[in-house]
Amino acid sequence: MSAIPLVSISRLTKHFGGLTAVQDLTFDLHPGEILALIGPNGAGKTTTFNLVAGVFAPGEGSIALGGERIDGLPVHAIAARGLMRTFQHNMPFAGMSLTDNILVGCHTRCSDSLFDILIGRRRVRRRETAARLRAAELIKFVGLQDRIDDDVSALSFGEGRLLELARALAGEPRVILLDEPAAGLTQPEMTRLGAIIRDIAARGVAVLLIEHDMHFLLPLAHRVVVLNFGRKIAEGTPEAIVRDRQVIEAYLGEAVGDLAMRPASA
Amino acid sequence: MRLLRDALIWFAAIAAASALAFWLGGYATDVYRKMLIWVALALSYNFLFGIAGQVAFSHFAFAGVGAYAIVIFAHQLGLPFGLAFILALALSAALAFVVALPSTRLEGFYLALATLAFSQLVLVVISEGGDLTGGTGGIANYRLPHVFDVTISGPWYTVVLVLLVASTLWMLRRLDRSAFGRACRAIRDNAVAAAAMGIDVRRIKVLAFTLTSTLAGLAGIAYAYIDNVINPPVFGLENIFLLLFMIIVGGAGSHIGAIIGAVFLYLAPFVLEPIVGHGFMVVFGVLVVLTILFQPSGLAGLVNRWPARRAT
Ligand SMILES: Nc1ncnc2c1ncn2[C@@H]1O[C@H](COP(=O)(O)OP(=O)(O)O)[C@@H](O)[C@H]1O
Ligand SMILES: [Mg+2]
Numbered sequence: 001m002s003a004i005p006l007v008s009i010s011r012l013t014k015h016f017g018g019l020t021a022v023q024d025l026t027f028d029l030h031p032g033e034i035l036a037l038i039g040p041n042g043a044g045k046t047t048t049f050n051l052v053a054g055v056f057a058p059g060e061g062s063i064a065l066g067g068e069r070i071d072g073l074p075v076h077a078i079a080a081r082g083l084m085r086t087f088q089h090n091m092p093f094a095g096m097s098l099t100d101n102i103l104v105g106c107h108t109r110c111s112d113s114l115f116d117i118l119i120g121r122r123r124v125r126r127r128e129t130a131a132r133l134r135a136a137e138l139i140k141f142v143g144l145q146d147r148i149d150d151d152v153s154a155l156s157f158g159e160g161r162l163l164e165l166a167r168a169l170a171g172e173p174r175v176i177l178l179d180e181p182a183a184g185l186t187q188p189e190m191t192r193l194g195a196i197i198r199d200i201a202a203r204g205v206a207v208l209l210i211e212h213d214m215h216f217l218l219p220l221a222h223r224v225v226v227l228n229f230g231r232k233i234a235e236g237t238p239e240a241i242v243r244d245r246q247v248i249e250a251y252l253g254e255a256v257g258d259l260a261m262r263p264a265s266a
Numbered sequence: 267m268r269l270l271r272d273a274l275i276w277f278a279a280i281a282a283a284s285a286l287a288f289w290l291g292g293y294a295t296d297v298y299r300k301m302l303i304w305v306a307l308a309l310s311y312n313f314l315f316g317i318a319g320q321v322a323f324s325h326f327a328f329a330g331v332g333a334y335a336i337v338i339f340a341h342q343l344g345l346p347f348g349l350a351f352i353l354a355l356a357l358s359a360a361l362a363f364v365v366a367l368p369s370t371r372l373e374g375f376y377l378a379l380a381t382l383a384f385s386q387l388v389l390v391v392i393s394e395g396g397d398l399t400g401g402t403g404g405i406a407n408y409r410l411p412h413v414f415d416v417t418i419s420g421p422w423y424t425v426v427l428v429l430l431v432a433s434t435l436w437m438l439r440r441l442d443r444s445a446f447g448r449a450c451r452a453i454r455d456n457a458v459a460a461a462a463m464g465i466d467v468r469r470i471k472v473l474a475f476t477l478t479s480t481l482a483g484l485a486g487i488a489y490a491y492i493d494n495v496i497n498p499p500v501f502g503l504e505n506i507f508l509l510l511f512m513i514i515v516g517g518a519g520s521h522i523g524a525i526i527g528a529v530f531l532y533l534a535p536f537v538l539e540p541i542v543g544h545g546f547m548v549v550f551g552v553l554v555v556l557t558i559l560f561q562p563s564g565l566a567g568l569v570n571r572w573p574a575r576r577a578t
Contacts, residue, residue, distance in 0.1 A: 053462060079464035087462075093455035095519065096448070103445075104452045108464035110445040114473065117444040118437060124444070131445075171464060 006031050006206045007052070007083075007175055012061035014047055014230075021047040023230040025061070029175065034197060034207045036217050036238075039227035040251050045210045046088055048227070049177050052208075053085050054078040065175065080108045082174035086167075086181060088210075090160035092152045098144065099135050101152055101163060105170025106131040131170075138166040141199075143192060158185045165196065176200065178209040182216045194220050214252070218242065226251060280432050287424030295424060296492070301532050302427040303489045308512045308528035309434045309521060310481035315510065316518035317442060318474035319454025321374055323506050324365060324381035327388040328479040330501030332358045332486030334392055334399060337496055341408035342398060348413065351487065358483025362476040370471035385503065393498045404497025423491065430488050434481055439521055441477075450474050451519070508547075511554050517564025526565045 005028035012025040022044040029035050037045045051058050054075040063071040070078050079085075084105070093101050110127040117124055139145050142162040147155060155163060161181055168176055178197070182190050190213075197220060201207050211217045217224075218238040226234040226241060228250040234241055241247055290298055311325045335357045339350035369380045392399045399405065410418060418426060441447050449470045452460040461467050490496050508531065516527020531550060538546040557564055 055458075074466075075461040076464050076466045079462055084464075085462050087459065091456050091459040093452045093459065095455050096451050100448055100451070104448050104460065104463050104465070107445055107449055107452075111449075111464075112445065114441065114446060114477065117446060118440060120440075128444070167463065 003030075005029060006066060007208070008062075008064040009048075009052065010062045010064075012048070012051055012063065013059045014044075014051055014056060015059050020230050022051065022058075022227075025227070025230070025232055027225050027232065027235060029206045029208055031174070031206050032201050032204045034201045034209070034220060034222045036221035036224045037208060037210045037227060038212070038214075038217070038224055038241075038251065039233075043227040044230040045227055046179055047230075049085060049179055049208075049210065052078075053083065053177060079171065082172070083177070084168035084171050084173035084175070085177035086161070086164040086179055088179040088183075090157065090164060092155070092160055092163055094153050096152065098139065098148050098150065098152055098155075098163065099132070102135040102138055102167050102170050103131055105167040106134065108171050135170060138169055141169075142166045142196060158189045161185060162189070162193070165193075169200065173205060175206045175208065178207065178211075180210050180212065182211055182213050190216055214242070276432065276436070280428060283428040283431075284425045287421040287428065290421075290424075295421070297533075297536070299424055299427055299492045300489075301529060302424070302431050303485055303492070304509075304512070304528045304532045305525055306427075306431045306434050306485040306488070307482060307509055308516070308524040309431070309438055310478040310485070311509050312513050312516075312518065312521065312524035313438050313442070313450075314474060314478040316513055316520070316524070317447065317454065318450040318471065318478075320370070320471065320475060321378045322369070322381040322475065323378055323503070323510075324384045324388075324479065325482045325509060326501045326503075326506045327381075327385040328358055328362055328482040329486030329489065330388055330392060330496075330498075331361055332483030333490040333496045333501070334405075334486075335483075336487045337405050337408060337490050338398060340411065342405070347411045354487055355480065355483060358486070359476060359480040362479030362483070363472070365479070366472040366475035370468060370475055382503070385501075385506065389498055389502055392501070400497070402498060404495060406495040409494050410491045427488055427492075430485065434485075435521060435525075437481075442521070446470070446473070508550070511550050514554050515550075515557050515564055517566030520564065520566035522569065523564045523566030526569070530565065 007029040010026050012022055014022040025048060037048060039045055050056050052063055054073055057072050062069055065081055065083060070081065093104060110131050112124045139148060142165055144159060144162055147159060165181060182193055185193060194216065197207055221238050224236065224238050224241040225232055226247050233250060234244045234247045242252060286298065307325060307329060314320050314322055332354055335354035336350055339345045339353050340347050365384055369377055372380055393402050395401065449460065449465045452463065452465060453467050453470055457467050512527035512531045513524055515531060517523025535546045538549060542549060561567055
């Protein structure tokens with residue numbers, strides 16, 4: 001883990017009318033790190049993702065990616081700088097094949113001019129071949145190779161989550177934001193997802209994920225940030241977080257509070 | 267090997283479609299030529315509507331811009347044909363770009379409304395353009411001038427139309443199979459997710475609209491020399507809905523579907539009219555509804571279901 005943060009979020013605030021969804025939020029994310037964002041429903045986790053990804057411009061505060069301010073940039077420009085995301089609700093490109101869905105994730109790596117495409121420039125063909133190889137690799141990586149010829153709309157919810165993940169990885173991101181990636185997954189799928197996320201981080205990608213399942217999260221996350229009513233109420237290692245009085249009161253509850261004492265299952 | 271096979275298929279198809287031009291009689295030639303224009307328009311409209319997902323109703327307006335521009339530049343103003351051709355194409359492209367900038371901010375219903383309004387505007391301009399556009403009667407009595415001392419006429423002009431269709435298809439297929447085509451389809455399916463994948467949604471939308479509308483302008487230019495007559499009703503709203511029907515019945519998003527749909531719905535009235543008179547539009551309407559309900563992938567979807575195609 002490097003000492004220089006890849007993503008720096010500083011004093012971020014977002015209002016929706018009278019509602020303050022995120023307030024004065026500050027944290028860093030390092031290359032290769034798995035950072036979990038947890039908190040009750042409506043705490044502002046997804047809103048934080050949307051701020052970082054550029055869906056909303058923050059009311060106050062700043063976001064830097066690799067030292068460069070990205071707050072205020074359009075979504076596609078932030079993605080092009082190496083920040084990819086998945087959505088809380090599956091958002092496949094329903095009219096496209098599985099492979100094409102993932103190739104869309106490569107977009108920033110092969111966006112050539114129409115003229116170059118039409119004259120069939122070698123660079124265009126080379127990138128296309130590389131993208132296809134990568135897509136095939138990613139499909140295997142997330143374990144969807146048996147579904148390659150199926151309609152994307154025929155995928156199960158869990159398979160859809162894996163497709164989103166593969167699509168986001170296709171752009172070779174430096175940072176990946178995963179919004180509740182394990183929600184709705186079967187136990188074997190969850191185990192696989194955990195391994196995938198560890199693998200991604202091991203390659204130096206910074207992973208920021210929102211997750212409710214503490215059994216899944218605790219053995220996975222390097223660090224946890226806890227939100228409540230838009231504010232950060234705690235930050236630290238998973239072990240420290242589950243013992244934090246404030247976190248237990250606001251989110252985990254007493255019954256879950258002894259999670260860390262139990263053997264990890266994921 | 268595949269490259270060679272593809273080249274052979276293209277060559278054979280173009281040769282066959284061209285040979286037909288020398289074999290057909292006068293009336294059949296007229297039908298055939300107009301069918302080719304419909305196919306060219308259907309191909310570009312399919313890219314705009316079926317692939318890029320833009321519900322725009324300005325396609326015939328841009329064909330009208332191309333047709334009127336070439337006739338006005340080359341014959342009313344007497345510019346050299348080559349220059350007139352370039353200007354007519356450039357005007358189509360420029361106008362398409364200008365219309366695309368604001369209208370691609372709109373979606374669905376509102377894009378449809380804005381482009382319908384533009385179509386009406388074009389119709390008013392060409393109907394009220396005085397001597398320059400010939401008013402409601404249009405312009406007639408001009409002919410394709412010599413280009414480099416060559417006169418293209420008779421079946422050879424039909425060959426030009428075949429080449430127009432072939433190059434339109436070749437271009438659009440190539441773009442469709444590139445990152446650009448995938449970006450277009452991704453935006454159609456889910457613009458929010460597309461943006462998150464790094465796609466500049468506005469840029470791609472403007473490009474797709476401008477490109478396909480310019481191709482409509484090109485088809486309009488070619489149309490102007492079929493009868494050597496142009497008049498406003500051709501570029502009116504009835505035809506844009508027919509074009510939409512062709513795409514839906516053929517299979518939105520599929521090039522082959524656009525061709526099948528255009529040929530099928532263009533030729534169907536010749537069979538239907540003696541039976542149901544002008545009621546064929548009603549038949550088309552029913553056909554469209556049935557397609558949407560029971561066969562969303564259109565006629566192209568039926569073709570793809572053939573076992574032989576599955577195996578390859
Ligand atoms: N686009 C929006 N417009 C208005 N309010 C929103 C919007 N997005 C989220 N909110 C509100 O902001 C708060 C935080 O929501 P969210 O970030 O989705 O929470 P979480 O993901 O932690 O469950 C909620 O009260 C939610 O209703
Ligand atoms: Mg959420």
